[in-house]
Amino acid sequence: MLSVHIIIALIMGCVPLAWIARRMGLPDPVTLVLGGAALAFIPGLPQIGIAPEIVFTVLLPPILYQAALHLPWGEFRESLRPILILAIGLVLATMAAIGLVAHWLIPTLPLAAAMVLGAILAATDPTAAIAVMRKLGAPRRVVTVVEGESIVNDATALVLFTLAVHAITTDAFSIPSGVVQFVFVAAGGALVGLVIAVLFEVVHSLLGDSELEAIWGIMLPFAAYLAADSVQTSGILAVLAAGMFRGWHSPEVLSARSRLIGFAIADVVAFGLNSLIFVLIGLQLRNVVTALSGYGVGRLALYSVTISAVLIALRMAWVLGSGALASLFRPIGERPMTFPMLAVVSWSGMRGILSLAAALAIPHTIGGGEPFPGRDLIVFLTFSAIVITLLLQSVTLRPLMKAIGLESDAQDLPGETAARREMAVAALKSLRRFARDSPPGTAAAASLKALSAQYLAEAPADAEVYDPAAQETRRQAQKDIVAAQQQRLIAMKHRGLVSDQVFLRLQRELDHVELSVE
Structure with a gap:
């Protein structure tokens, strides 16, 4: 497992890897994952595992909070319809499609376990895509849709994952109770996040010191996640709600010094944790391969390529198809998304640490002490989908944007x-x-x-x-x-x-x- 020494060493190693990526013109996550995978096979290096609770309670909250903090609320609200179509509609479609395909491809994998795989792979992590888009000056609308989708679909996919695992481990599930639980977990998490953010703002108004205010602000995502998790609601949605509330109110309640210090710290912490996470993804390669030593290389390759191909093809069909339908029923005043915009959004469906953390969080046993069906295989397919989508899509996104002529935002923004x-x-x-x-x-x-x-x-x-x-x-x-x-x-x-x-x-x-x- 991770120790303080290992974490420090890995963070230090992220710096040269990120430097190499930028010198080569590659997205940082690509080099970080490959570097982690290379480290995994160094002789004598101990296996480094990732405890899911560490990912969910320590690594993810500040990253999600930083994304929500900088999310442009006005542009998010303007693009809410396409974001929800992706973050809810596409998540449900991905869970169903991956579940059915995986069960058909691997008959020994029960349908319920295949649906767990589908929920795991439904969440996107467009860190690499957004980095490429911003460097090339992609239209803000595209960045907002991709970023907003990833923020919302994280919560949607994790709630579905929790319900699917619960159905297998307890062997008791019904659609009405599942819908009620989904609403409770999602709405409850958002409400807890808002309450915690308001309480933090009240304390913040009493501090009167920019350094203390900055430290207090860093604690907000952790407090929101733990508070929501303690009442069995969505910690992810709590962090997102708290971050969006904080970002909206910061111009009125924070001083200039507090804003600059707090936002700078949040950005640096998020970058460091993101880098650490991608290296950790690569380091899991040896663990994953060792757990499936009984499978043939050809079969595993077939499973991996097929699942990843379905993920990519489904997203492209969903984004382009829903975009065409939306143009026919677009509300008055809503700006249309052009074909180049839709093409870039459809090619920005990389998977990341959230999927891997969810896969590792699958219990080893179910009721009666029986092994969770196909757990090792689900972890492997999750890892392979992360690597394939990350390497394929993030590396080719730059030439795609140039090939389709996606226009950059002007330096002097409208207004x-x-x-x-x-x-x-x-x-x-x-x-x-x-x-x-x-x-x-x-x-x-x-x-x-x-x-x-x-x-x-x-x-x-x-x-x-x-x-x-x-x-x-x-x-x-x-x-x-x-x-x-x-x-x-x-x-x-x-x-x-x-x-x-x-x-x-x-x-x-x-x-x-x-x-x-x-």
């Missing part, structure tokens, strides 16, 4: 110019109000005039003369300006006048300005 103009107006009004309430002296007046010229896009006529009192006056005026601009920016966001991407960009600029005048 950004208007938003900057509104913020400049807010700055000038704040500056006039400041000068009226605190009439400045001669030097301070010149400094404020130069500051005003910045927002009028003019160059000051005369160079400023350094004067300590004038500089202090200017600093106070700038603090008032930043507060006024922040209020105007938040108001524009709430009224839907500025996109999430523009809002985040402008808020980050304001945060840096605020820190510079503290």
Whole structure:
């Protein structure tokens, strides 16, 4: 199992592997998985297992939280229909299709156990896909759909997985009770996450220290997961709900320093854990192969390729088919997704650590002490699907985007110019109000005039003369300006006048300005 020394060594090893990937132009996860697989077969190296509870309670919460924290809520809401079609409809279709195909292909694998495999492989992990998309400047709509789908379908697939395992281990399951339990687990998890996020926000308002606020924020995903898990609801949905709530309210409740520190820490932690996870996936290769020594290589290869091919083909058919139908019944005002967009979304169905953790979480025995049917084979097929989809799709996504001519987002985002103009107006009004309430002296007046010229896009006529009192006056005026601009920016966001991407960009600029005048 993992020890502190092994974890530190693996994290250190992730850095050169990620460096090699970037030098070669490959997505980080590809090199990390291959590096882990190579390490697995080093003679004398002990087998390194992954305890599912470590994955679910330690590794996944901060990663999911970071994704939910940065999820553009406005764009997520705008793309909610295609996201739900994928995150719920495609998950159910994948579970059924993989279950039926696996049972037909492997008659010794009971249908119920095959359905467990289907639920495991229904969740996507588009870490590599999103990294490629962002480097190439893919349309924000595509990134939002793929990212939003992966966030929601994680919870959907895990709830279905839990119900399927429960049905096998207890030999008692009915569709009505399953639906009720599904709703309870999903809705309960989201509710617990929101409650924990509100409680954390109340405590946060009492701290008044940016470092403590940042540490307190890091604890939120773990608290949300454990609280939901303790009442037998979805910890994954609790983390997602808490992250989305926190991301939506952070402009109003967090200081600039707290936001910059907290978001930077969350990004670094998520990157480190993601890297560690992909190396751990590769390290499981020897464990998985050893457990299936009784199977022939040809049969295992046939099973792996067939299951992975069904996963890829089903996703492509579902995305392209549902996209065509959606264009016929699209609500007024909803932007259509073009064929190049749909093609990239359909090719972004990589599987990852969530699937492997779920497979490893399958109990070894069922009621009466009998072995769980096909457990080792399910773990192997999960591992092979992760490796095949990751290596095939993440490596070919870049040439696919270039081949179909997917247009990049413009640097000057829609609405950004208007938003900057509104913020400049807010700055000038704040500056006039400041000068009226605190009439400045001669030097301070010149400094404020130069500051005003910045927002009028003019160059000051005369160079400023350094004067300590004038500089202090200017600093106070700038603090008032930043507060006024922040209020105007938040108001524009709430009224839907500025996109999430523009809002985040402008808020980050304001945060840096605020820190510079503290």
